[in-house]
Amino acid sequence: MSQSGLPVRADRDPSPPRRIAMLGGTFDPVHHGHLRSAVELREALALDEVRLVPASMPPLRGEPRVSPADRLALLRLGIGDTPGLVADSRELERDGPSYSADTLASLRREFGREARLVMALGHDAFLRLADWREPQQLFELAHVVVIDRPDHQAALPEALIELLAGREVDDVEALMVRPAGYLLRLRLPSRMAISATEVRQRLAAGRSVRYLLPEAVEAQLLSRDLYRHG
Structure with a gap:
């Protein structure tokens, strides 16, 4: 009862809907650009989670240089205990190409x-969005947020x-x-x-990648000689 003698009505407002983002890519290998973008995306959109989803077989890109299991392990190392970032393995557990519509449907x-x-997604991938499989379905399942490049006027x-x-x-x-x-x-x-391409080239040439990716990722790459021969 309230001080006025009237019953206090329980708050029936449901909890706000969860906010979840999918950030896909080959993560070949994961680097600070990926991880910092994920952190800033979470802050900008007030997200509960950012799911970083490594692709097993990206339909519009070449074959990743190392195995899916290695890329996932490196991603988990890179994320560490960062709040709100999750290494999501669902595309690695499916057979066939990694179509975003299938991943969004699963989420x-x-x-x-x-x-x-x-x-x-980044601006370069965004420019090719109409070429993806079932692009209309992407919008039926999710919002699309383009991480813009200020120097890109195409x-x-x-x-x-x-x-x-x-x-x-x-x-x-x-939104x-x-x-x-x-x-x-x-x-x-x-x-x-x-650029992951630049990281791979530096590793292949035996050049330093310090400060381009997390120390734990660098240590694992170097100890296992990943990307060293290419």
Whole structure:
């Protein structure tokens, strides 16, 4: 009872929907650019988790240089105890190519239809989005957040413009109104210009990769001679 003598009504508001992002890639190998982007993405979107999902067989890229098990182990080493970052192995446990629509469908089943599900991707991958398998289904399952590059002024392909019609929003609040269906362009503070290709080339040549990736990842790469011959 309240001081007025009226019964106090229990708060019936449900807990807010969970906010989950998928950040895919080969992570060949994981480096500070991947990890810092994941941390800043979580902060910018107020996410509960960022799921870093290594691809087993990326449909639009070449074969990764080391085994899926090694890339996953390195990713887990790199993440360590960072709050809110999760190394997610679901694409490595499926047969066949790693299609994002299948991964998002799996995440949607796991977290429920009200969860705010986000697929985050870089600008280069975004420009090819209309070429992905079932691109419309991506928006049925999740929002798309593009980690923008301020120096990238390339015009969007016509097929991509058609795919995005009516979907773009200007801020996180508008994005999170619905569980899926919108596009947000996001500029992260650090924008580390680290390339996995450059890391592999340096390792193959026996050159230093210090400060390009976490120390635990570097130590494992060097102790096992991964990427050394290439």
